[in-house]
Amino acid sequence: xxxxxxxxxxxxxxxxxxxxPVVDAYTSALKELFSIEHPELKRxxxxxxxxxxxxxxxxxxxxxxxYYPWRNVVMRTVxxxxxxxxxxxxxxxxxxxxxxxxxxxxxxxxxxxxxxxxAIRALVASGGPRxxxxxxxxxxxxxxxNRISAGLPDVGQNKTDITARYVWELDPDAQLELWREGVTxxxxxxxxxxPKLDVFVDEMDNLALKFQAREICRKxxxxxxxxxxxxxxxxxxxxxxxxEPDREFFHGLVPGVTTDIVSHMPFQEWLRxxxxxVGPDFLxxxxxxxxxxxxxxxxxxPQLGPTAAMAGAGIAYAVRAIANKADLxxxxxxxxxxxxxxxxxxSPESVAQRQAVxxxxxxxxxxxxx
Numbered sequence: 571x572x573x574x575x576x577x578x579x580x581x582x583x584x585x586x587x588x589x590x591p592v593v594d595a596y597t598s599a600l601k602e603l604f605s606i607e608h609p610e611l612k613r614x615x616x617x618x619x620x621x622x623x624x625x626x627x628x629x630x631x632x633x634x635x636x637y638y639p640w641r642n643v644v645m646r647t648v649x650x651x652x653x654x655x656x657x658x659x660x661x662x663x664x665x666x667x668x669x670x671x672x673x674x675x676x677x678x679x680x681x682x683x684x685x686x687x688x689a690i691r692a693l694v695a696s697g698g699p700r701x702x703x704x705x706x707x708x709x710x711x712x713x714x715x716n717r718i719s720a721g722l723p724d725v726g727q728n729k730t731d732i733t734a735r736y737v738w739e740l741d742p743d744a745q746l747e748l749w750r751e752g753v754t755x756x757x758x759x760x761x762x763x764x765p766k767l768d769v770f771v772d773e774m775d776n777l778a779l780k781f782q783a784r785e786i787c788r789k790x791x792x793x794x795x796x797x798x799x800x801x802x803x804x805x806x807x808x809x810x811x812x813x814e815p816d817r818e819f820f821h822g823l824v825p826g827v828t829t830d831i832v833s834h835m836p837f838q839e840w841l842r843x844x845x846x847x848v849g850p851d852f853l854x855x856x857x858x859x860x861x862x863x864x865x866x867x868x869x870x871x872p873q874l875g876p877t878a879a880m881a882g883a884g885i886a887y888a889v890r891a892i893a894n895k896a897d898l899x900x901x902x903x904x905x906x907x908x909x910x911x912x913x914x915x916x917s918p919e920s921v922a923q924r925q926a927v928x929x930x931x932x933x934x935x936x937x938x939x940x
Contacts, residue, residue: 575731579637595647606659636742650743658697669894676893679703682773683729688882701745707752717875772796781829784819787811797881799873801854803906806884810900845935850928858927
């Protein structure tokens with residue numbers, strides 16, 4: 571795919587491009603609509619075929635054609651309302667109709683498309699925000715393929731475009747604002763407030779921008795969600811600046827630190843602050859080992875694809891809760907596979923061992939400012 575991606579085009583039948591194949595998703599949509607509107611009818615019910623045929627003949631719904639230039643294909647499908655009803659049919663009861671509607675209207679911005687791409691996939695797959703702002707300056711590399719849903723033909727493409735392509739293929743009605751150059755200190759406030767987001771998802775690597783984002787969100791009363799990969803587990807941070815406009819950043823773990831201070835810190839002090847935010851006490855055994863090995867045996871913090879998917883699921887759940895004014899307090903939440911599946915993980919001995927390593931990490935990274 572050459573050049574930046576653009577939104578798919580909804581066209582009329584007389585506007586179909588010459589030579590472009592048309593794939594029929596309309597006929598099967600009518601059959602699915604019949605099924606979800608008649609849940610009492612089993613597939614083997616002898617009366618079903620005749621009832622289905624009558625339904626199809628009496629429900630010739632408006633059709634539309636969606637042209638995807640990057641696939642060079644036109645999809646014949648149903649209108650937005652019916653498509654969304656079908657796409658979210660299996661959400662019902664787990665997500666109520668009212669909850670789905672509020673979730674759909676929540677405007678979300680995501681910066682950083684490693685874990686962020688998993689968040690967007692979870693949001694869109696579950697029928698979440700129509701309005702999304704997506705930002706990442708980086709191009710996909712082969713080492714990203716263990717955790718980003720992309721393939722070898724996508725290498726070298728901008729991560730924002732790859733993510734947008736996924737969103738529009740699933741939700742052609744999504745209103746995306748694409749920031750292919752990422753965010754900077756100069757434009758971050760615009761990203762968050764113009765128009766104002768309902769939720770900001772922070773998956774940035776830049777520590778100064780993390781602080782600046784919270785300064786902006788606290789002033790604008792925008793909640794912040796951040797998920798951190800933790801081996802086979804996830805740390806989910808929720809900061810409800812919409813409810814607590816005076817709340818300290820990062821749950822008060824780094825009091826007195828501001829964007830300006832972080833921007834001018836020597837590297838050792840930067841490590842001290844970053845370590846406090848991550849919280850060695852929360853890390854799994856192997857994540858502790860990994861961080862202590864950076865620069866010696868590994869080049870960067872390891873991340874697993876299944877963990878990124880769990881992180882995305884947690885972010886989507888938090889966004890849905892905020893959109894529906896559910897009880898989701900500020901705080902740090904942990905969940906994952908280690909504590910659930912590893913025998914003895916929460917035993918006093920295992921907890922004490924991790925705590926001992928956490929103290930070692932603090933001793934290594936928490937040096938006084940030079």
